[in-house]
Amino acid sequence: MADNLVIVESPAKAKTIGKFLGSKYKVVASNGHVRDLPKSQLGVDEANDFEPKYITLRGRGEVLDRIRREAKGAKHVLLATDPDMEGEAGLHSPSSILQEQNRLSPARGRKLCAWLRTARGLR
Numbered sequence: 001m002a003d004n005l006v007i008v009e010s011p012a013k014a015k016t017i018g019k020f021l022g023s024k025y026k027v028v029a030s031n032g033h034v035r036d037l038p039k040s041q042l043g044v045d046e047a048n049d050f051e052p053k054y055i056t057l058r059g060r061g062e063v064l065d066r067i068r069r070e071a072k073g074a075k076h077v078l079l080a081t082d083p084d085m086e087g088e089a090g091l092h093s094p095s096s097i098l099q100e101q102n103r104l105s106p107a108r109g110r111k112l113c114a115w116l117r118t119a120r121g122l123r
Contacts, residue, residue, distance in 0.1 A: 002026035005074035007067060009082060017080065028070055034060040035096075054096075071098050 004025045008014050011029040018027035035054040037043030044050045056064060071077050077098065 003075045004078060005070050005076070006078045006080050008080045013080075026070055026074070028067060030067065031060075031063055033057065034064055068098070 002023065002025055004021075006014075006017060006021065006025055006027040008017060008027060008029055009032060011031065014027045014029040018025065021027065035056050037052060038055050041053075043053055045053055
């Protein structure tokens, strides 16, 4: 198992970045958004300071399980977002879930911007 887990949004980015980083890094894709606010009810908890109530999107449970398993064995978790709002939102859910389950802490987790997709740019 690799010491470092890198979570990106798309499988194509995971494949490209994985080639550049080598065997000390495991690169996985979240495949876009994995959680959202429910459509059939109010998406916040009014009694708890309007805390959002997220639900896992249908078919995304396996993706989250894979990310959890990989994060459990990694020494460091890197969240590689795109430099736009959509990129930030795409990795917000995996990040939040790992934090809730104590698998991502400030000591283990880092955020980086993955808009550089060349070997030279990633160094």
